[in-house]
Amino acid sequence: MSIQRADASRADLKSMLPAEIEAFVAELGEPSYRARQIFDWVHNKGVAEIDEMTNLSKSLRTALGEVAFVTRLRLVAQRESQTGQAVKFLFEVPTGERIESVLIVDGARRTVCISSQVGCPLDCKFCATGRMGLVRNLTPGDILDQLIQVSAYAHERGERVTNVVMMGMGEPLLNYDAVVRALYLMRQTEGVGLGGRRITVSTAGYVPGIRKLAHEELNVGLAISLNATTDAVREELMPINRRFKIDDLLEVAREFHQLRGYGVTFEYVLMDGVTDSDEDAVRLAQLTADVPCKINLIPYNELGSESDFRRPSQARLKAFYRALEGAGAEFTVRESRGRDIDAACGQLFDNQEAAVAAH
Numbered sequence: 001m002s003i004q005r006a007d008a009s010r011a012d013l014k015s016m017l018p019a020e021i022e023a024f025v026a027e028l029g030e031p032s033y034r035a036r037q038i039f040d041w042v043h044n045k046g047v048a049e050i051d052e053m054t055n056l057s058k059s060l061r062t063a064l065g066e067v068a069f070v071t072r073l074r075l076v077a078q079r080e081s082q083t084g085q086a087v088k089f090l091f092e093v094p095t096g097e098r099i100e101s102v103l104i105v106d107g108a109r110r111t112v113c114i115s116s117q118v119g120c121p122l123d124c125k126f127c128a129t130g131r132m133g134l135v136r137n138l139t140p141g142d143i144l145d146q147l148i149q150v151s152a153y154a155h156e157r158g159e160r161v162t163n164v165v166m167m168g169m170g171e172p173l174l175n176y177d178a179v180v181r182a183l184y185l186m187r188q189t190e191g192v193g194l195g196g197r198r199i200t201v202s203t204a205g206y207v208p209g210i211r212k213l214a215h216e217e218l219n220v221g222l223a224i225s226l227n228a229t230t231d232a233v234r235e236e237l238m239p240i241n242r243r244f245k246i247d248d249l250l251e252v253a254r255e256f257h258q259l260r261g262y263g264v265t266f267e268y269v270l271m272d273g274v275t276d277s278d279e280d281a282v283r284l285a286q287l288t289a290d291v292p293c294k295i296n297l298i299p300y301n302e303l304g305s306e307s308d309f310r311r312p313s314q315a316r317l318k319a320f321y322r323a324l325e326g327a328g329a330e331f332t333v334r335e336s337r338g339r340d341i342d343a344a345c346g347q348l349f350d351n352q353e354a355a356v357a358a359h
């Protein structure tokens, strides 16, 4: 696989839109229905070898193999949480690094949490992925393949993936082209076909990326990780706040609503003694009062013994919710699934030891 990736002369069929595959096979002198067959093999049948595309002639398969390949992640380990509410997948990308994806079970909903980068450059102080730094960007094929493989797993269990959240490792808007291409691919009705607003992109607040995304012909939801109510605190937690302040985020959230007709979600992680005071609750309500948005509170998931942050006590969480309600804000609480297998928000990390343990 890594040899194929290194061979820049070959194109990844998993990263190509239907019209591009059509143009591609036209160059090989083939009619357009061949493109539909290839797309079906890659997206619905999940094959990774061109030779397995048995309704293509042998000569076409040979010709195709010289100019194209199908990227595929190697499944290294898979762990199910004891509650059955989350399954974590550890994948190896063709260049050898590891990423994680999570299948989240919530009622009839089956959501796949997908990674966009190996590591992340943003260095948020409370997030495990931030500790890795940016190792590399994923390709559209790498991003899409997480969905294809987790969907196949769900299918084996007699279930169907209903939603996607780009909330795994990485900052999706800093790998913009690959992520957006993967989103277009996920929406193709001939393939995975995730329509409506069943896809959500989460960003630490990269404003230029948010503006660009709002102009795409993509009906995806947007979540912004706000995580603090003053610039001073936010800057300590999230270095990106040096460039894009809380006011910038509120402004771009209003723009997003104007352009798309629906509001963003502000994610707010509750950390003991850092973001969880009654004053924070009141400020959060005030900041968002005239922004069409939702608020999603995430009680902090601790990162083992080295965790610099703590989850607030149950009593403090309740008090925060009460204060926020009292200040007139509506909100939901995300009780992260999969904490027992380190698959919850902020716990995704390229952890070789965990992979071995999971085997």
Ligand code: SAH
Pocket (backbone or CB within 6 Å): 126, 127, 128, 166, 167, 168, 169, 170, 171, 172, 202, 203, 204, 205, 223, 224, 225, 227, 267, 269, 298, 299, 300, 301, 302, 303, 345, 346, 347
């Ligand atoms: N880079 C994007 C996508 C990652 S999503 C972003 O920042 O939005 C991960 C979400 O989990 C973000 O809202 C982040 O603030 C939150 N998060 C990170 N670490 C966490 C932790 N340890 N506990 C709870 N939430 C965490």
